[in-house]
């Protein structure tokens with residue numbers, strides 16, 4: 001839908017973000033006959049990956065195909081999807097007003113933030129180029145695909161040792177490059193050694209690639225270790241700008257920061273819910289989709305109560321005038 005000068009007057013719910021979380025929410029809301037607008041900038045986190053895994057019955061589907069099908073499903077039930085970026089969010093009367101980069105405005109009674117997170121990658125040549133193919137972070141997403149291969153774990157946080165142990169479950173050829181991670185304590189070093197994980201102290205200078213394929217991990221000084229895949233531990237940072245404009249503050253986490261929520265995605269800001277990776281840094285596609293659907297049911301229930309209260313009020317006024 002062309003969003004130039006979009007002016008959505010008072011829909012029930014504005015969903016910001018059209019990934020697994022936002023689209024699942026949109027489907028559940030639209031199926032409850034709620035008017036819903038999804039604003040999506042189209043930067044789904046797993047877009048660089050060739051296929052999605054651990055999503056039951058959809059294994060290996062391309063992330064873009066999955067989203068195209070999700071958009072079509074949401075639209076079939078009446079949700080409207082705007083390809084645009086929400087740049088402002090503020091209270092407007094009893095609800096919200098969201099300003100779009102394309103110049104439009106969406107007004108809604110409730111707001112769902114399904115804006116995902118940004119993977120802050122270590123600044124090592126080769127990492128960004130191979131992100132989602134030869135460079136991984138999640139053993140569940142693409143660990144199977146590199147099982148038995150030579151895997152180099154680039155250490156950036158204390159959790160990198162655990163990541164090495166996770167990938168050791170999938171391959172007997174795992175090497176941990178300590179790079180910038182804190183010094184290993186004795187117990188961790190013992191665990192890694194007992195699991196035959198090589199430990200290489202030194203700074204990773206770059207990943208050597210050949211036609212888009214990882215060939216090796218190169219240390220400062222030029223020494224190269226052959227590798228078929230590398231792993232990193234990004235900092236996971238929920239997109240915070242809209243939430244902060246609404247008065248919210250991200251919650252710190254050892255791996256990054258997220259929008260704190262209570263039951264079914266309710267945030268501390270009245271009328272605002274969050275789902276997917278913005279609220280749960282570890283949520284994979286299925287969990288993101290589930291949390292989007294759960295938030296949608298909570299929002300719908302909230303609106304049902306509001307509608308009922310408004311009806312009671314209107315009824316009282318009518319009776320008063322008789």
Ligand SMILES: Cc1cc2nc3c(=O)[nH]c(=O)nc-3n(C[C@H](O)[C@H](O)[C@H](O)COP(=O)(O)OP(=O)(O)OC[C@H]3O[C@@H](n4cnc5c(N)ncnc54)[C@H](O)[C@@H]3O)c2cc1C
Nearest residue numbers: 017019020021041042043045046053086116276277284285
């Ligand atoms: C390389 C990689 C591979 C992965 N592979 C798998 C896998 O195989 N299986 C699996 O289960 N999980 C996988 N994941 C995790 C998966 O990507 C996430 O679980 C999922 O994307 C979270 O969905 P989401 O809807 O919360 O966020 P996203 O999918 O990131 O969607 C958020 C959307 O919100 C939009 N947005 C953000 N801010 C705004 C704004 N202000 N205005 C408008 N739109 C906005 C973004 O552009 C984006 O389209 C992988 C992750 C990575 C990084």
